[in-house]
Amino acid sequence: MNMQALHTWPAAERSQVRGVLTDIDDTLSTHGKLTVASLDALDRARTAGLRRIAVTGRPTYWTLPLLKLCDFDAVIAENGASAFWLDGQGRQQALYYADAATRQQHRQQLEAFSHVMRRHFPAILPAADAPQRIGDLAFDIAENIPAIPMTQLNEVVALIHEHGLYATTSSIHAHASVLPFSKQSMSQRLLHEVYGVDDAEARRTHVFIGDSANDASMFAHYPLSVGVANVRKFLDRFEAHPRYVCNAEYGAGFVELIDFLLKDKDE
Template identity: 30%
Template structure:
């Protein structure tokens, strides 16, 4: 499947979907970033959304420690870290956990990482791993789709979940994913919103659960999601023409046009 077969955002169907939106839930790396960095355009778009009264939250695979600091600087209402494991709000800088975590959780994650290293001894723990609370990460660079599938199967056989992004691979609790975490956050922080009023945005396999139309019917992939379509069971409802942060800017402009016809 190619990106051309996905529904273009600039259609009447896309406009009707965007007109319903009351909350934006977006991935970060490869979606808000451009060439792995935030640029001026992103900050302008986030500030415009904030000023218009459209709340934005980030849902990322990045670590709790990393996200805790980032939330202080960006005009967003809250941030979900570690692919749905926990979240921080502006008002409460202590993490709210979305999955139960046992005292020996990190040791058990390390055991599973070592199982994977028995077959792939070259695996390198990610530099942000010491700042994580709910998952265990290692670098994705150089891993084939076949290797990633084997890791997924091995983790499942041992009672763990597994996902990956453009940045890293994640060993995590089986029920932990972005959609389940986002669902809990909506119930806790935005109880009056229906899921069709939430716009989910992403670009890679760890965003797949947010592309599930049974959970979030209005989803958008920035154009670089096309690199992963063959690996995704769920595809975004709409796709932008531009990649990465430029795709997010394209989306925000379309959202404003739908909000102010």
């Protein structure tokens, strides 16, 4: 797919948008930090009546701070392993890819695989947030170490597959899971079961913004898809590219999208 500049997005399509689904790392955040500008853009989107859902590879135990401190309407974590939102009484509710007993069994399999990874790639360790996960196991490929070469990343992914596991990669982590879940499958489930938005309507009224290979399922499924400019660094890792691309990178690209969506409302 040839990505188009964000400013070419027709106003008639933009006017239908009712919600924003956003990746976190290197999309909403900038070099691991949430900027004042990004948080302000989230708040302006809320004021404008847009649903705001985080769709991240980060762990399940990050979700409550994101819900409470960033005021997201919902948070999807671990590339679709779980989803959380607050009900009308402010109580946290959740969806999971599998029941608790199954998740515990999968955790044991993933812990065993971590030793396999260590034997083959001693420098590639479980991510710092690995203990906070319930559905996958993330390995650090660029967060707290220099980014590993693409050839080595391919070998890491191949090793995950060789052991009967599913793999996906982000800009900072390689993820292994026992079952194949995705950002897209949980987004579709959440929107339908919690918000009563069927998939056909969601594809017309929700835009997704992201930056990396673990966003490919979202880029492929949602016609209204946007990449922050740094997505160009990873286009060779996946085939489903966003329809539009921002001029700005990282959190500034997210702000660019929100400014563009709200421009019509301000005029």
